Amino acid sequence: MEKKGKFKVLLVLTFMAIIIFTLFLDHKDNHKHNTQATPLTRAPVTNYTIKIQEDLYSITPIKDSEHFMVSAFIDHRLDGAIRVISIIKRKNLQPLYCVYCTTKHDCKTVETEVQIHTDHFSFPYGASDVICKGKNMQRATSVAITTSKKDSADLRTDYLEIKNKLVTDNFKYNFTVCISNLFGSYNNVLQFAQTMEMYKLLGVQHVVIYNTSCGADLKKLLKHYESEGLLEIVSWPIDKFMNPSPGWNIKKHKGDLHYYGQLVTLNECIYRHMYQSRYVLLNDIDEIIMPYKYSNLQSLMEDLQSADPSKGVFLIENHIFPKTQFEDSGKFKRKEWKNISGINIMEHIYREPERKNVYNPTKMIVNPRKVEQTSVHSSLKNFGGSYHVPFNVCRIVHVRVPLQGSLTKEQLFVDKRVWDFENDLIPNVDRTLILSGLLKDSS
Incomplete structure (x- = not known):
């Protein structure tokens, strides 16, 4: 008898549980129906x-x-x-x-x-x-x-x-660097760390990267700079929507859109920082817009703007430092960086000469409020015109594969501008690599 009594109690409890669960589902459906019938979808004029x-x-x-x-x-x-x-x-x-x-x-x-x-x-x-x-x-x-x-x-x-609902001249940053696209398995950690630390020494307070993908070590470095507050990473999953081209030449690099949407992100970055940054630098991840006549970007732009306040686009010449040519003494071939992936820009002080009758592409420093549309090497629409900055005033240090690979070291120019910053640059790079977990602290 005890067994039959327990069975009846269990049966009653099961039946009650089924009723409660059914009532809960009915309440959930009613709540969902009521949510869908909010005034938003029953607006008298619009129905958005x-x-x-x-x-x-x-x-x-x-x-x-x-x-x-x-x-x-x-x-x-x-x-x-x-x-x-x-x-x-x-x-x-x-x-x-x-x-x-x-x-x-x-x-x-x-x-x-x-x-x-x-x-x-x-x-x-x-x-x-x-x-x-x-x-x-x-x-x-x-x-x-x-x-x-x-x-x-x-x-x-x-x-x-x-x-950009409000116009303001109270800018959060003086200088912002816009790096248009990061994709593939790019893992040039050492050069990126050196570039970022160099920009900090030159007066940059903010860097923006549009990121599709990158290598594992570089991801650690990006995370460090993001946590430090210097770097803003904008997710750019363009490959989830189309087949972007990895290059600019459609005959060589097939795809739906030029260079992972580089032109889109450059324009987006200008408008994103129109009232956040006094100036925006538009360059690639392996380039440094380097003042030669001045110690920092602030002094450079004060002089350029005082000469012509109407200008809003400043074109900076690109100059190649071949990664295949190394400085002879080896003074910057540091053992601490031996296992860090990427290029050590301090070892490459030889600059290619300009080629006659060959266009030398420029990158830009812009006042974003004077730019309407931009391309990669020049502005498409702007207010006030452009100014080509003289070579001896400012130029781009671009360490990469050579464009004139047949030239010997003796045919190249020695350019040690990066060495002017060695006392601060080297310890800052070391500190960054340690904090990123890419270098062991030997202290």
Whole structure:
């Protein structure tokens, strides 16, 4: 009898548990239904579901198209229009519309002007600006680019937060370096550490990298600089959306978009820092924009701007220091760096001569508030014009594979500018490598 009684109690408890679980599921469904029926989707004028896209994932497909939006900014130079940095498939461009919202319930739709940048290097996709003009845009907080112009449409799409809403000359940084793309298994740790520490000595307070992928050791170094507060890493998963080209020449490097979207990220970086940084340096990860006439970037720019305050783009010549030619004494061939991957720029003091009738590409220092569109080596649209900085005033130290590989060491120029910083540079690099877990502390 005791066994039958226990069985009945167990049966009753099981039945009650089933009823409670059923009631819980019913409550959850009702809650979900009520959430979907919020006033946001029943707005009297518009019917938009606003979902702000996070910066961490910085590429957003435009629904029902082959295009992408990246980030949105108020452009106060264009009477407060909204500029959406975008990636447009050039031959598949249909009419696009801008949906901008001042509140969750107040959204308006306007036509757009799509400006595909002239430097696309014949790749199918190109860096572009989608310009939205309308009333009260400076009050808008979010925006989306759509293929539909109907206000009553139920547009369930991702929205971008609109930045640069306020004009200010109270800049957080004096100098920001924008490094356009990091991809593949790039693991040039030593050169990157030396470059970052050199820039700190020159007066840079902020560095931005658009990161698709990199090597394991470099990832540790990036994490250190990020925790230190110097480095901002912008996730750039362009390879999840298309087949980006690893080069600039479409005949040699096939793909959908030039050099992992380099032109997109350079323009994005300028607008991102328009009211954060007084100046922005646009260069690659293995380049240093090096003042020769001055001890730091601040002194350089004060002189250049005082000579012509209207200029906003300063072109800096690129000069190659072949990594195949080493300084003879070996004074900087340090045993501490023996097992650190990458190039030791202090060993390479030989500079290639300029070639007659061959274009020497430049990189740039820009006032971001005077740039509308940029390419890699020059500005496409700017306010105030460009200035070519003389070779003896400032030039790029670019340690890499030679362009003139047939030249002997005697045919190269000795350029020891980096050595001027050795007393601070070497211990700072050591400290960084130790803190990154890449070098053992021998002290």
